[in-house]
Each structure stands twice: as C-alpha cells, then as structure tokens.
Amino acid sequence: MSLWFRIVRKKVRRRTRVKNTKNKIALSLHKEDAKAFTLSRLEYWNQFYNFKYGTVKIKSQTTRWGSCSSKGNLNINYRIVLLPEHLADYLIVHELCHLEEFNHSQKFWNLVSKTIPDFVQRRSELKKIRLD
Ligand SMILES: [Zn+2]
Numbered sequence: 001m002s003l004w005f006r007i008v009r010k011k012v013r014r015r016t017r018v019k020n021t022k023n024k025i026a027l028s029l030h031k032e033d034a035k036a037f038t039l040s041r042l043e044y045w046n047q048f049y050n051f052k053y054g055t056v057k058i059k060s061q062t063t064r065w066g067s068c069s070s071k072g073n074l075n076i077n078y079r080i081v082l083l084p085e086h087l088a089d090y091l092i093v094h095e096l097c098h099l100e101e102f103n104h105s106q107k108f109w110n111l112v113s114k115t116i117p118d119f120v121q122r123r124s125e126l127k128k129i130r131l132d
Contacts, residue, residue: 027060027078034058034078041092042074048115051099062132065091068098079131087129090122 035058042056054073067075074095080088093116101108112119 030081031058031060031078034076034081037081037088038076038092041089042096045089045093045096045115049096049100049111051096053096053099065126065131066095068095068102070102072099074099077131083126083129087122087126090116090119090126093119094123 035056038056038058042053046053052072054069054071057073057075058078059075060078065077065080069075076091076095080091083091093112097108097111100111109119116122
C-alpha cells in the first residue's frame with residue numbers, strides 16, 4: 001500500500017469519526033427532546049383514555065414510528081419531534097389506543113376516533129413521511 005493511500009485513508013477515517021460523534025450527540029439531544037415531548041403529550045391524551053402504560057422508550061429505528069408491547073411499554077421514534085403537531089398527536093393517540101386494543105380492528109379505530117376524528121387523513125399523511 002502506498003504511503004499516499006495510507007495518509008488519505010487515515011484522514012477519511014478521522015473525518016468519519018468526528019462526523020459520527022457529532023451525529024451521536026445530535027441524536028441524543030433529539031432523543032431527550034423527544035422523551036420530554038412524548039411524555040407530556042401522552043399525559044395530555046391519556047386524560048381522555050385513562051390507560052395504564054409502562055416504560056416509554058425513544059427509538060431511532062428507520063422502520064416504524066412507534067410500537068406498543070404486550071406488557072404496555074411504548075416505543076416512540078425520536079423523529080416525533082420533527083413532525084407537525086397534528087401528526088405527532090396522531091402517533092401518540094395511536095400507540096396509546098394499542099394499550100386497550102392490540103390490533104388494528106374496528107374497535108381500535110373507534111378508540112382513536114374519540115380524540116382524533118380525522119385519523120384517516122392523518123394516518124395517510126404520516127405514512128407518506130419517510131423515516132430514513
Ligand atoms: Zn398500530
């Protein structure tokens with residue numbers, strides 16, 4: 001391997017490391033914001049439902065906006081802080097309603113529609129937003 005090549009490779013590695021560190025810091029700040037935001041919106045919307053939920057985790061996955069485990073733990077994508085308010089609220093209510101209905105049955109959508117009557121519109125809007 002030539003010396004020139006080794007020097008270039010070293011520089012690229014260093015640049016990548018700095019970039020990754022910056023990204024990690026940005027992500028952890030977003031996650032803190034997302035956690036505070038999610039907890040306060042959950043509390044707000046749960047006034048209407050009074051469901052019990054477990055741990056709330058903020059995730060950075062690129063495949064889903066949120067999920068609810070059978071144990072009642074909620075996972076929310078940190079990108080919730082980047083959403084317009086009406087979609088962020090839809091996401092919160094959607095996951096909240098899974099605490100009661102663990103599927104997408106008519107019963108589930110009835111629950112969602114109690115607080116988000118235009119959920120069909122919001123659902124399709126959210127689906128159009130890419131996660132990656
Ligand atoms: Zn769902």
